[in-house]
Amino acid sequence: MLALIxxxxxxxxxxxxxxxxxxxxxxxxxxxxxxxFCAADCEPVVVTSYKTPFTRNWCRANGVAYLDTAGAGYVEDLTEAVEACGVEGPLFTSAADIPCLTRDIICRIRANHEESGLPACSAWVPVSRCEAFGMQPRYREMVCGVAATPCAVNILTGSLIGSVQEEYCLLLDEPGLAFNINTREELAVLEREFDSVRKHV
Structure with a gap:
C-alpha cells in the first residue's frame, strides 16, 4: 500500500x-x-515542497521516493500528492513527526480499516496517555467514550480525496503515539523517554 509522508x-x-x-x-x-512503513510492506513516498528543500535533497541522497507539491498546506499538499500518484484505492497518509510509529501499529490500522469496510480510518491515542508523558495535545475528541487526540496517521481512499470520507475511528493506547513533535519541549521529552518507549515495541 502506498504511504504518503x-x-x-x-x-x-x-x-x-x-x-x-x-x-x-x-x-x-x-x-x-x-x-x-517499509517494515510493514508499504511503499513510502515523501511529500515535500519549496519550503523543505533540504528534506527533498535528503530524500534524493538516500534513494527515498519523493513528490514535490505547491506547499499550500497539509490538506492541499495531500490532495495534490494523491492526485499526482493516481491511486484510486486505499493509501496511508502520515506526518513526518511521529518517530515512534512502528510496523505493528501500521499493520493494526490497516487490518482495522479492512475489517470496517469504510473508505477511511483514523488513528487516535488517549489524551491520558499523552499527559502521562507531560505532552499537551492541541486537539481532542471523544472516541469510544475516551478523550483522544489524533495520531497523524490515517488511511484514505484515493478516488474520494476531494470529498469527506466516512471513517472508522481506531483508538490505540500505544505509548509511542503520544509523541507528535511540534515544540522543543516535546522533543526533549521524547529524547528522555525514547529508549523506554521503544523497549515496548
Missing amino acids: LAGGEGSRLRLGEKALVMVHERPMIAWVLDA
Missing part, C-alpha cells in the same frame, strides 16, 4: 529548521517513520 511544512513552532530532518536519537525524525 507529509513533509512539506516549515516546522515554525519547533524552530530547528525543517522538521522532518530534526534529529531524534541520532537519526532524522523522518527516517524512523520511513523504516516503520
Whole structure:
C-alpha cells in the first residue's frame, strides 16, 4: 500500500529548521517513520515542497521516493500528492513527526480499516496517555467514550480525496503515539523517554 509522508511544512513552532530532518536519537525524525512503513510492506513516498528543500535533497541522497507539491498546506499538499500518484484505492497518509510509529501499529490500522469496510480510518491515542508523558495535545475528541487526540496517521481512499470520507475511528493506547513533535519541549521529552518507549515495541 502506498504511504504518503507529509513533509512539506516549515516546522515554525519547533524552530530547528525543517522538521522532518530534526534529529531524534541520532537519526532524522523522518527516517524512523520511513523504516516503520517499509517494515510493514508499504511503499513510502515523501511529500515535500519549496519550503523543505533540504528534506527533498535528503530524500534524493538516500534513494527515498519523493513528490514535490505547491506547499499550500497539509490538506492541499495531500490532495495534490494523491492526485499526482493516481491511486484510486486505499493509501496511508502520515506526518513526518511521529518517530515512534512502528510496523505493528501500521499493520493494526490497516487490518482495522479492512475489517470496517469504510473508505477511511483514523488513528487516535488517549489524551491520558499523552499527559502521562507531560505532552499537551492541541486537539481532542471523544472516541469510544475516551478523550483522544489524533495520531497523524490515517488511511484514505484515493478516488474520494476531494470529498469527506466516512471513517472508522481506531483508538490505540500505544505509548509511542503520544509523541507528535511540534515544540522543543516535546522533543526533549521524547529524547528522555525514547529508549523506554521503544523497549515496548
